[in-house]
Amino acid sequence: MPIRLVWKQLWRHKLRFLLTVASLSVAIFLLCILRSLVVTLDAGVRASTTHRLIVQSAVSLFVNLPEAYESKIRQVDGVDTCAKMQWFGGYYKEQANFFAQFAIDPESWLACYPEVEILEGSLKTFLTSRQHCLVGIRTAEKYGFQVGQTVPITGTIFPRVDQKPWEFVIAGIYRATSPNVDNANLLFHFDRLRETLLSKEATGPPGSGVFVVRCRPDSDPVQVMADIDALFAGGPQRVQATPEGEFQAQFVTMVGNVPFFVSSIGGGVLAAIVLAVLNTMLMYGREQTRDVGILKSLGFNDRIVFAVLLSQSMILCLAGGAIGIGLAVVTATPMQNLLGTAFPNYQVSEQVLGSAVLLTFGIGLFAGLMPALSASRLKVIDTLRRGI
Amino acid sequence: MRLVPWSYNIKSLLVRKSTTALTVISIGATVAVLAGVLSLERGFKTLFTSGGRNDIMIFLRIGATSEGESGLRRDQVRVIQNNLPEIATDESGRPLASPESYLAVRLRKLDGGETNVPIRGVGPRTFDIHGDTFEIVSGRNIRPGSDEVLVGEKLPGRIRNCTIGEEILINTSPFQVVGTFRCPGPYTSEIWGDVERMADALQRIAYQRVIARLRPEVDSKVFADAMAEHPQAPTFVVSEREYLESQTAAISFTLRYLGIFLATIMGIAAVFTSTNTMLSALSSRTHEIGILLSVGFRPIPIFISFLFEAMILGLLGGLVGSLLVLPLSGIETGTTNFQTFTEVAFAFRVTPDVLQTAILFALVLGLLGGALPAWKASRMRPIEALRRT
Numbered sequence: 001m002p003i004r005l006v007w008k009q010l011w012r013h014k015l016r017f018l019l020t021v022a023s024l025s026v027a028i029f030l031l032c033i034l035r036s037l038v039v040t041l042d043a044g045v046r047a048s049t050t051h052r053l054i055v056q057s058a059v060s061l062f063v064n065l066p067e068a069y070e071s072k073i074r075q076v077d078g079v080d081t082c083a084k085m086q087w088f089g090g091y092y093k094e095q096a097n098f099f100a101q102f103a104i105d106p107e108s109w110l111a112c113y114p115e116v117e118i119l120e121g122s123l124k125t126f127l128t129s130r131q132h133c134l135v136g137i138r139t140a141e142k143y144g145f146q147v148g149q150t151v152p153i154t155g156t157i158f159p160r161v162d163q164k165p166w167e168f169v170i171a172g173i174y175r176a177t178s179p180n181v182d183n184a185n186l187l188f189h190f191d192r193l194r195e196t197l198l199s200k201e202a203t204g205p206p207g208s209g210v211f212v213v214r215c216r217p218d219s220d221p222v223q224v225m226a227d228i229d230a231l232f233a234g235g236p237q238r239v240q241a242t243p244e245g246e247f248q249a250q251f252v253t254m255v256g257n258v259p260f261f262v263s264s265i266g267g268g269v270l271a272a273i274v275l276a277v278l279n280t281m282l283m284y285g286r287e288q289t290r291d292v293g294i295l296k297s298l299g300f301n302d303r304i305v306f307a308v309l310l311s312q313s314m315i316l317c318l319a320g321g322a323i324g325i326g327l328a329v330v331t332a333t334p335m336q337n338l339l340g341t342a343f344p345n346y347q348v349s350e351q352v353l354g355s356a357v358l359l360t361f362g363i364g365l366f367a368g369l370m371p372a373l374s375a376s377r378l379k380v381i382d383t384l385r386r387g388i
Numbered sequence: 389m390r391l392v393p394w395s396y397n398i399k400s401l402l403v404r405k406s407t408t409a410l411t412v413i414s415i416g417a418t419v420a421v422l423a424g425v426l427s428l429e430r431g432f433k434t435l436f437t438s439g440g441r442n443d444i445m446i447f448l449r450i451g452a453t454s455e456g457e458s459g460l461r462r463d464q465v466r467v468i469q470n471n472l473p474e475i476a477t478d479e480s481g482r483p484l485a486s487p488e489s490y491l492a493v494r495l496r497k498l499d500g501g502e503t504n505v506p507i508r509g510v511g512p513r514t515f516d517i518h519g520d521t522f523e524i525v526s527g528r529n530i531r532p533g534s535d536e537v538l539v540g541e542k543l544p545g546r547i548r549n550c551t552i553g554e555e556i557l558i559n560t561s562p563f564q565v566v567g568t569f570r571c572p573g574p575y576t577s578e579i580w581g582d583v584e585r586m587a588d589a590l591q592r593i594a595y596q597r598v599i600a601r602l603r604p605e606v607d608s609k610v611f612a613d614a615m616a617e618h619p620q621a622p623t624f625v626v627s628e629r630e631y632l633e634s635q636t637a638a639i640s641f642t643l644r645y646l647g648i649f650l651a652t653i654m655g656i657a658a659v660f661t662s663t664n665t666m667l668s669a670l671s672s673r674t675h676e677i678g679i680l681l682s683v684g685f686r687p688i689p690i691f692i693s694f695l696f697e698a699m700i701l702g703l704l705g706g707l708v709g710s711l712l713v714l715p716l717s718g719i720e721t722g723t724t725n726f727q728t729f730t731e732v733a734f735a736f737r738v739t740p741d742v743l744q745t746a747i748l749f750a751l752v753l754g755l756l757g758g759a760l761p762a763w764k765a766s767r768m769r770p771i772e773a774l775r776r777t
Contacts, residue, residue: 013667015663016667019661019663019664020660020664022656022657022660023656023657023658023660024657027657030650030653030654058494059491059494059590060491060492060494061494062491062492063491063559063590063592156451156457157457159450163451203459235559237559238559250502264424265421268417268420268421268654269421269654271413271414271417272414272415272417272418272654272657272658272661273414273657275410275411275413275414275417275661276410276411276414276658276660278410279407279410279411279414279664280664282407283407283668
C-alpha cells in the first residue's frame, strides 16, 4: 500500500486535517471525563467490604440513634467491634469551603477502618486528646493545613451558643489505601461532641447518626444484619443495617439518574463528532476521485484503493484520539481538585482509556468506510471523465 | 458597495446537500446538549420559585440554611405564634402562624430502591396560610390530631404505599393516606401530617420552622431584622420565595457550570467542523469567487457573503438542536435537593429563553467557524481565482 500517498493526501489540506484532529481530541477528551465520572461514582461502592456494616435509622437519614445502641450491637453474635459516627455538617470559614466532618469513637472507628493510615503527625495525640482531630490528605493539601494547626469549623447542625466556630487542633493527616474512605474528612472525638452538647455550649440532636460495625471474618454478615434489625424492631428507633457499599450507593442514587444523564450528554458528543469526521472524510473522498482513477489505471486494485481511503480516516482518528486520551490523563489531577467533594475519587481509569481507544477505532472505521467503499467501486472511465 | 445576493449562498448550501446536512446535524447535537442541560436547570428552578410567595414568611433557627437543619424550641414557637402583633389574623382574630416539622424519611420507590421523602408535620393553620394555592386533588384533608396523612400529587406514581387507603409506616406507627394535594413548589413531592402526631411517631420534639402571614402594612425587611434580635425568640426570617430560591442555588450553580463547560468544549469542536465545511466550500468555489470579483464585487461583500453562509449553517444547526430537545419538555425526572437531602420530582422545561440561548449559541458557532474561510475568500485575487479550476 502506498503509505506516503495516504499521508500526502491528508496533508494536502493541512488546516482541515489539524481542525478535524483538534475537534476529535476535544470530543474524546470530553467522553473520557464523562465516563470517568460514572466509573468514579461506582468506585467507592465497589471497594467497600461486605464485612463492614452501617447501622442507620430505618426511618430517616436525619434521625439519630440512641448512644446506648452501641453496647447492644456489640453483643450481637458475629460483631467484632462497633463505633459511633455522627455527621457534623459544618464549614471552614465560609460555606463554600465544604468538606465532611464526623464525630467518631477514635479507637473503635480506626479498628473498623484498617485501611486508614496516618501520614504525618501522631496518632497517639489524637487518641489521647479530645481537642485534636485527624484530617484527610486531600483537605489538608487543599487548604494547606499543617499538623498542630487549629482549624475553626462553624457548626450548622451543632451551632455553638456563643456563635463562634468550633476549634480542632490537627493531630495528624491520614490517607486511606482504598477509595471507599474519602480522603477529605475531618475526624474528631464523639465524646467532645457529647460533652459540648451536655454542657449546653452548643445545641443539636443527641445520639449517633450511624454505627459502623465490623463483623468477625468467620461470621455471616447477612445474619448479623438481620439480628441487629430484629434487636430494635420494637423501637424506640427502628434500625436498618446495610453493607457499607449499599449505604454509600444510596447517596449516589440520590443525585438522580446520573449514568443516564451522562450517557445522554455522551451520546450528543459522540453524534456531533462522528458526523464531523464523516464530513471531513467525505470531503477527502470527493477530492480524490480523480486520484483514485489514476491509481486504478496504474494497476492498483480496488482493495488497495479501499485501504488508502480507510487509512486516512484511521490516521485522522488515531491522532485525535491519542491527543484526547493524553489530555484526559494529564488533566486528571486538576480535574480532581476542580470537582472536589462531589467526586472525591475522580480518576481516569485504564478501563475508561481502553473504551476510549476502542471508540476511536470505531469512529475511524465508520467515517472511513463510506468514502473508501465508493472509491473502491469507482470505474476508471468515470473518474477520469469527471473533470474534478 | 453592492452585496452578493443572499440567494447565492442559499443555493450553494443546497448544492452540497450531504456536507450541509452533516454540519448542521453536528452543530445541532452540540446545541442540543447545551439546551438540554439548561432546560433541566430551568425545570428545577421553576419548580422551586413558582410556588414561593412573598407574603408568607418563614422562621428558621439563626444560622440554619434549610429547614432540614433548622430547629425551634416549643417556647420560641409559642412566642412567634401568639406574641407578634405584625402577624396577620383571620376573621376570628387567630394569628395566621403555624409551626411545622420536617424530616426526610426513607421510603421505597415503586421501581425499587429507597429514597428520601420529606414528611412535613403541619399545624391546622398551615392550610389557611397557603389559602387558595393549596388544594385537595382527591380524597379529603386530614383531621387535626389524627394518624392520617396527605400525599403530594407527584408521590403516588413514584413511592410505594402512597395511594388513598394505604398505610405508610413512620418509625413504628402506621399512618393512613386519606388524600392527595397540590400546592405550588416542591410541596407536591411531600407527605403532610399533623405536626404533633408526627413528633410522637418520630420521637422528636423540636419544630423545624414556623410559617406565617404578615399584616400587609408590615415591612418584611424591617420585621426580619427585628426578629433576628428578638429577646425571647431570635429567629432568621425570610419570605417563602427567597427561601425556595436559596434552596436551588447549589443545583442551579452546578447545572449552569456544567452547561458552560460542555458548551465551551463541544463548541470548539463545532467551530472547527463548520470551518472545515466552509473551507471546503471555498476551495470548490474558487472559480466562482474569481467570477464574482471580476464582475465588480468588492472583497468586503464577499467576506460578508461567506460569513452569512456560515451563519445560516449555524442557524440551521440551532434549529435542529432546538427540535432535538423540544420532546424533552415535560419529561419528569427526580433529583435530590442537597440542601435537605430529599428527592424532588421535576420536569425538563424547554422555555423560550432556553431556545433563544441555544440559537444564539449556534449563530456564534457559525460566525466563528465562518470567519477564517470568509477572510480567505475576500483576500483572493481575481486573476488567480479564475485561473484555478
